[in-house]
Amino acid sequence: MKQITDFKNKKVLVLGLARSGEAAARLLASLGAIVTVNDGKPFNENPSAQALLEEGIKVVCGSHPIELLDENFEVMVKNPGIRYDNPMVARALEKGIPVWTEVELAYLISEAQIVAITGSNGKTTTTTMIAEVFNHGGKSALLSGNIGFPASEVAVTATAKDTLIMELSSFQLMGINNFHPHIALITNLMPTHIDYHGDFDAYVEAKWNMQNRMTEEDFVVLNFNQDLAKELAQKTQAIVVPFSTTEKVDGAYLYDETLYYKNEAIMLAAEIGVPGSHNVENALATIAVAKLSGISNQVIKEALVSFGGVKHRLQYVGEIQGVKFYNDSKSTNILATQKALSGFDNAKTILIAGGLDRGNEFDELVPDIEGLKLMVVLGESAPRVKRAAQKAGVRTLDAKDIADATRIAFEQAQAGEFVLLSPANASWDMYKNFEVRGDEFIASFEELTLNNSR
Structure with missing residues (x-):
């Protein structure tokens, strides 16, 4: 960690705790800042x-007193989930106080080079893929950021021999100033989190902040399946390295079922350890980053062949009597479920779907679910999901929860078929988050395994 003096004797307000806020508060205190933490709990x-408080850091809990901002803070570090129209944040900005997320702190102290990954879908899988390729090739890769390890916590122990492989959300990227990765990757850009950003343009702008400080010595890896990415490619000083599944590009691409990097064949698409067309895109993005980092074709292939996926993202759970179970609980929108289904034979697949009712219909999903053996439907959105199934000519059965849905799906399945949890909906109508939903699916699979062991 760099021993910087930027914060010595400066007053800093940390707004919102959780893991990232706690990490930021400790780091700032260690750098000599006069830290106040404000949390609503x-x-x-x-x-x-x-x-x-036991460590000597001032805490203000239970409310967010606006008068706290009269204490002449020089910086606010806020939890990424706190919106910019929050009264505390809005008042800080009115007073000219810079508002950061802890990602900025991580950059300021990091001795390690940074590979930053963002996008609408595929961030976690691609981040994990990249880290596994790096580590398989003998390069020390440290996962950090939105993947569950606060960036400012990981950066404290990172050395110049390490690489920070950092997953970043649009929320985090709104709160950066000097942040400067050596390689930046955007997996794709789709309309999401519009309730937070206001419109798609603002969302894209937040993501694009990632490259603001990059120079011609850095690299931006972009998905040229999207025209938007081709437009953004004209707006950066960094060297653009594209990837595509639809055309040959001067980067990583799919041609004749083979993954290439600049005319070098790396591996067959069918050899990737996880199914789905979206994982071909994720693998191509990974290949681009790996090649830019000097990793050999053989190492890349070995790591991607053995890649087992990420928990709750098309995670292979196991097999019972020839029926294979996949946990894709993280698919909380239609696009993610469409991508998941692309890796399966619909005629042999039973899809478990449904969840929080956000008022949208599922007509976009109709072409993707046509030919499914069965859909097991649950949650608030069940009537809407069933309407889409009816349009697609797919039979449905109702379930009361994930455990019930898993049991019903298994009872309807035969050897050689698949049970896929890919809800196309958020979980909050029945579960605290998609992880809890996915964990129930895994637990239900394990119970079925015990009850059906031969």
Whole structure:
């Protein structure tokens, strides 16, 4: 970690705790800052705040008093999920106080080079793929950022021999200033989080912030399946390295079922360890980053062949009596489920779908679900999902929860078929988050395994 003096004796407000806020507060205190933490959760129910207070950090809990901002803070570091129309954030901006996320802190102290990954879909899988390729090739890769390891916490122990493989959300990227990765990757850009950003243009602008400080010595890897990416390619000083499944490009591409990098054949698409056309895109993006980092074709192939996926993202759970189970609970929108289905034979697939009702219909999904053996439907959105199934000519059965849906799907399946949880909906009508939903699917599979062992 770089021993910087930028924050010595400067007053900094950390707004919102969770893991990233706690990490930021500790880091800032270690750098000599005068830190105040403000979190909405009451102090007696807030173990993180209690721990920070014991370490000598000032905490204000239970509310967000606007007058706190009269204390002449020089920087606010906010939790990425807190919106910019939040009264505390809006007031800070009015007062000219810079508002950052902890990603900026990570960059300022990091001795390690940074590979930054963002996008609408595929971020976590691609981030994990890249890290596994790096580590397989003997390069020390440290996962950080939106993937569950606060960037400012990981950067503390990273050395110049490491590479920070950093997954970043649009929320995090709105709060950067000097942040400067050596390689930046955007997997794809689709309309999402519009409730936070206001419109798609603002969302794209947040993602594109990632390359603001990059120079002609850096690289931006872009998905040339999208015309938007080709437009963005004209707006950066960095060297653009494209990837595509639809055309030969001066980067990574799919041709004749083979993955190439600049005319070098790397591997067959069918050899990737996880199914789906979206994972071909993820693999191509990974290949581009790996080649830019000096990793050999053989190492790349070996790592991608053995790649087993990410928990809750087309995760292979196991097999019971010839029926294979896949957990894609992280598919919380239609596009993600469309991509998941692209890797399966519909006639042999039972899809479990449904969840939070956001008021949208599922007509876009109709072409992708045609020919499915069965859909098991649950949650608030079940009536809308069933309407799409009816248009596609697919039979449906109702389930009360994920455990019930898993049991029903298995009872209807035969050897050689697949049970795929890919809900196309958020989980919040029945579950705290998609992880809890996916964990119930895994637990249900394990129970079925015990009950049906031969």
